[in-house]
Amino acid sequence: MRDPSTEAPTVLVAEDEAPQRAALLAMLLETWPELGRVQACEDGVEALQAVAAQRPQVAFLDIRMPGVSGLDVARAVVAYGGQVVFTTAFDEYAIGAFEAGALDYLLKPVQPASLARAVARVRERLAQPDRAALRERVDALEARLRPTDGRLVRWISASIGDSVRMIGIDEVLFFQAQDKYVRVVSDDNEAVIRTPLKELLAGLDPDAFWQVHRGVIVRVAAIDCVHKDELGKWRLHLRGRDEALPVSAAFLHRFRGM
CATH class of the missing domain: 2.40.50.1020 (LytTr DNA-binding domain)
Structure with a gap:
């Protein structure tokens, strides 16, 4: 049986800030040289369209993007069986929500060491995917980040x-x-x-x-x-x-x- 973690996965990077998007792409290609197709998107709507058309196996998503949030894009990625890593600016409330939801996240500006750790975890999960568990974690994160009354x-x-x-x-x-x-x-x-x-x-x-x-x-x-x-x-x-x-x-x- 093939091991998905050793194949060349397709990856989506969605980040609305061009310098941060370029930096993340460069670090990702250096950290994970075995990658296959990598697509970069600058907003949530473009990212959703890319997910529907290409069904990436891994997505690195800015949690807050114009038009459509990273959570909405994550739901689409998970529906097609993909893995998700969120990126977020430092915010104690948001970080607490990520940690409570047991989801991978990267603090902006993304550092090579933290990206390498996230990539290692993603590669492990590609070998043993659990779509239902990831969907539940995205639901939990959305509930914690939801606007208050x-x-x-x-x-x-x-x-x-x-x-x-x-x-x-x-x-x-x-x-x-x-x-x-x-x-x-x-x-x-x-x-x-x-x-x-x-x-x-x-x-x-x-x-x-x-x-x-x-x-x-x-x-x-x-x-x-x-x-x-x-x-x-x-x-x-x-x-x-x-x-x-x-x-x-x-x-x-x-x-x-x-």
Whole structure:
């Protein structure tokens, strides 16, 4: 039987700061010369697309990236059977969460010695992968890093014609980016706001809302089904609504087992 730890694994590096991304790539290639294909991404959306297309065996992920977090990318990597190492700036709260979740992490700026230790652990796990255990650890980390009640969005102040309406977050079915605005759609009304989706996402409960496309966030409890249309594109339907919302292939891992 082949030993995966001795093969040339495919690797993804996702880091939004160009100098840190370049430094990590250089150290990684020096520390692990047997690597196969290595792909670098500069944000979470690009990383998700790369995971869906190439299914890397190992991913080094910045925990906080524009658009999509490292946790979301990690879920996709794990769904395809890959291993994950997070990178993070020093933050006692974040480090405590990583240690409690028993997940590999590297402090920025990444040092060669700490990278070598992380690579050694990853190579061991490649030989004996445990996808279920890693998924549970990612869940635990997300729970510990989740915004507290004081930082969660409770109300949306939105424009409807010449009026401004306060919409409770429990009323919202989905958010959709359109040009310079974001649609806020509820059961009985629709409004627009100027807050970018990535800022909204940071204040939403990740158990209640999922990003399913670069420009769409939906309430999980409102989802009816996801299907592929005649053009091969994935569409999402909400209960009681005719409108179909786009779903990126990069986010399809969310729907496994639904």
